[in-house]
Amino acid sequence: MRDASAGALTAAARNWRAAAAARTPGGVCGASGCGRVYLALGSGVPQRYCSRRCATRVRVAAHRRAKAAG
Numbered sequence: 578m579r580d581a582s583a584g585a586l587t588a589a590a591r592n593w594r595a596a597a598a599a600r601t602p603g604g605v606c607g608a609s610g611c612g613r614v615y616l617a618l619g620s621g622v623p624q625r626y627c628s629r630r631c632a633t634r635v636r637v638a639a640h641r642r643a644k645a646a647g
């Protein structure tokens with residue numbers, strides 16, 4: 578039961594993110610702890626992060642995780 582409110586909050590956040598992503602020509606940054614909404618600049622390259630910095634941060638974190646797991 579203690580997870581009910583947290584689940585509702587997560588669902589609301591998810592809905593908001595989906596709505597924000599649908600309204601803007603871009604999306605929500607995929608980097609954990611960022612969550613910024615970015616605008617796609619029409620470069621033709623699908624963006625997943627608000628900035629190159631976030632993309633690099635996620636790549637480094639994933640690399641670290643893989644190293645720690647392996």
Ligand SMILES: [Zn+2]
Nearest residue numbers: 606611627631
């Ligand atoms: Zn970001």
